[in-house]
Amino acid sequence: MDFPTKLRNLRIQRGLTQMELAEKLGTSQSSITSWEQNRREPDFLTIKRIADFFHVPMSALLPSADDLDESVNIIAECLHRNQKLKALFECVKDFGDADLDALLAVAKAVSGKRE
Numbered sequence: 001m002d003f004p005t006k007l008r009n010l011r012i013q014r015g016l017t018q019m020e021l022a023e024k025l026g027t028s029q030s031s032i033t034s035w036e037q038n039r040r041e042p043d044f045l046t047i048k049r050i051a052d053f054f055h056v057p058m059s060a061l062l063p064s065a066d067d068l069d070e071s072v073n074i075i076a077e078c079l080h081r082n083q084k085l086k087a088l089f090e091c092v093k094d095f096g097d098a099d100l101d102a103l104l105a106v107a108k109a110v111s112g113k114r115e
Contacts, residue, residue, distance in 0.1 A: 003047075004038040006061050010054045011036075025049055 001009075011021050011032075018032040025032075027046070034040040042050065051058045063071075079086045092103060 002038065002063060003041065003061055004036045007032075007050065008036045010050075010056070014054070024053060 011018070016024070018036070019029045022029045022032045025046070026049075031040070031042070035042055047058055047061055051061055079089055092100070095103065
């Protein structure tokens with residue numbers, strides 16, 4: 001199960017709206033929505049705050065090893081098969097968040113996918 005599903009399940013189990021959870025965590029409702037819709041991911045410290053709030057270990061919010069292994073295998077296969085994709089990855093692997101957001105927006109525009 002992925003982070004967005006885990007977060008949503010915990011929130012619903014506690015009977016909280018997104019707004020209520022946002023207030024308890026000191027963040028915005030739009031952040032909670034973005035996390036639950038897998039449009040953005042919280043940073044490490046925020047994941048810690050979420051885990052503490054729900055009284056669960058951080059590992060309960062993070063992907064399992066099986067989830068990561070599957071993702072890693074898919075990415076590795078794509079990079080192995082497509083040299084241009086591999087070259088693109090090499091160029092962007094050290095980008096910061098702002099640069100990645102900009103690149104993602106361009107890629108979505110080119111592919112016709114909008115958020």
